Amino acid sequence: MTAIRISFAASETPLAREARDRLAARYGDVSLEEADVVVALGGDGFMLQTLHSVEGSETPVYGMNRGTVGFLMNTYRESDLRQRLASAEHAVINPLRMRAAPITGGVQEALAINEVSLLRAGPQAAKLRVSVDGKVRMEELVCDGALVATPAGSTAYNYSAHGPVLPIGAEVLALTAIAPFRPRRWRGALVPKNAVVRFEVIEAEKRPVRADADSRPVRDVAWVEIASEPAVRHHLLFDPGHGLDERLIREQFA
Structure with a gap:
């Protein structure tokens, strides 16, 4: 049987870099183009960065936690890595595509695995x-911001903003308000996965808004459109019994 070819990627922290060096010496290390699987060493932010780096290749990514929270990561252990990869559970997720129009003109696009958020960029x-x-479903939402989250991202910023946790296979997206002032009691909605959500910024010059796709910003936007992108598939690997479905359920009882 041909050995699994691994490409190791690590965040900039010494803990992650040292782990990468030890694992690469033990299991070998190939380029992204040659790899059967990418092993990402870091935290959730680095996992998102790694997934973006393999967009379009459908190469699966197996994370090991060398960061803080590690919701998308597996427990770090140096032994039996090839066996863990061979027996891992497989999850497929689609990102969101953001189209954002700055008030200066043009349209910028980006993909987001967790969420696309709009955030006020001024004092108002x-x-x-x-x-x-x-x-039009709401003529005016006065708030600090709003976001659209995927099921995979529903436990991240969305959850902190009191949005719902979504099962990984849910055919819906979470639309969540961030500190809404009017309507004061509105906390968001669930929309079909194939829906196109559009935010238009009212008084965009007086009340500037920044759009973020997985923390990649577009400043001073006039409008933003967000939709799931089924043509892009991200493949994540998890140890048996610790897949995304289990993690999403466990998070709600933490």
Whole structure:
């Protein structure tokens, strides 16, 4: 049987770099183009960075936690790595595609695995008009911001903003308000996975808003459209019994 070819990637922390050197010496290390699997060493932020780096290749990524939270990561252990990879559970997730138009003109696009967020960029609250599939659903949302999250990202910023945790196979996206002022009690909505969510920024020059796709910003936006991107598939590997479904359930009882 041909050995699994591994490409190791590590965050900039000494802990992750030292782990990479030891694992590469033990198991060998190939380039991303040659790899059967990428092993990412770091935290969740580095895992997102690694997934973006292999976009389009469908190469699976197996994370080991050398960071802080490690929701998307497996427990770090140097022994039996090839056996763990061979027996790992496989999850497939689609990212969101963000199209954002700055008030200066043009349209910028980016993919987000966790969420696309809009955040006020000045001292005043943002005013947003919210549409779903071309139909205005809320004429004015006054808030610090709003976000659209995937199931995989629903336990990240979305959860901190009191949004719902979504099962990994859910055919919905979470639309969550961040510190809403008006309507004061509105906490968001669930929309179909194939829906197109559009935010228009009201008084965009007076009340500037920044859009972030997995923390990649577009500043001073006039409008933002967000939709799931089924043409892009990210493959994650988890130790048996510790896959995304289990993690999402466990997080709600923590």
